[in-house]
């Protein structure tokens with residue numbers, strides 16, 4: 001999909017071929033990884049009042065690692081939706097972009 005006039009970030013993530021994911025297992029994993037991302041953002045930066053255990057660039061690298069875990073899990077769930085539940089991800093993506101345009105978050 002092209003987004004004329006918009007910057008894009010394209011990241012290729014692999015289809016994991018040594019797992020047997022389901023909608024439920026990927027949903028749980030997504031919540032787990034989202035929690036780890038929240039912990040990296042808050043806990044590692046001392047926002048919960050605890051002693052900070054990491055500092056500086058290491059914190060942001062940890063945040064990025066957890067963000068990639070979230071993205072990988074989201075990609076895995078997209079494969080599950082396509083292959084096990086017949087969802088057309090390309091059509092869903094087109095509808096997603098329409099939603100962003102309608103909400104005014106994106107202008108093409």
Ligand SMILES: [Mg+2]
Pocket residue numbers: 033036065066069
């Ligand atoms: Mg993680």
